[in-house]
Amino acid sequence: MDFVMSVPEHRVGEGLQFAWDDDFEIEMEVGATEVVIRANRAGLTSLARHLLTLAQQGVHEGSHIHLTADQEIDSQIDLVLERVEKD
Template identity: 60%
Template sequence: MYHPARSLRFSWEEGFDIEVVVGCQDVLIRANRAGLVSVARHLLALAQDEVPVDSHVHLPAGQEIESDIDVVIERAAD
């Protein structure tokens, strides 16, 4: 959810598991059901009309996701 005074708030489904693998020509995002629901909520939060351009969610490697790199998903202008 987005609130101007508190910025973006993201919630995680219990038991989420998300893995990101970067290949030579692709990026694989593999997740269990809870992980997919969590990512979907993050995307929907960013898509709210009130969310400013350049707002983003930062998924650090080794914390929220299993990966060698961080993943940043950013809101662009329409």
């Protein structure tokens, strides 16, 4: 089965655009030795799209998306996905 996902195109000077699928659900549990992220299909595709948005050519180091506890994710703490450049 083919799966096609559209990713908002990065345009210099306009900031990053993040798109959510309807009815997404994401929860995160932080334990002593692991972090578990659980999501429905819409939540997983939304997270994948966010990561692909950050991975685009021209996106600067330090660009990030901040997922706020009990808003975008069901969690006690926030989750930050950030781009870094390593050699």
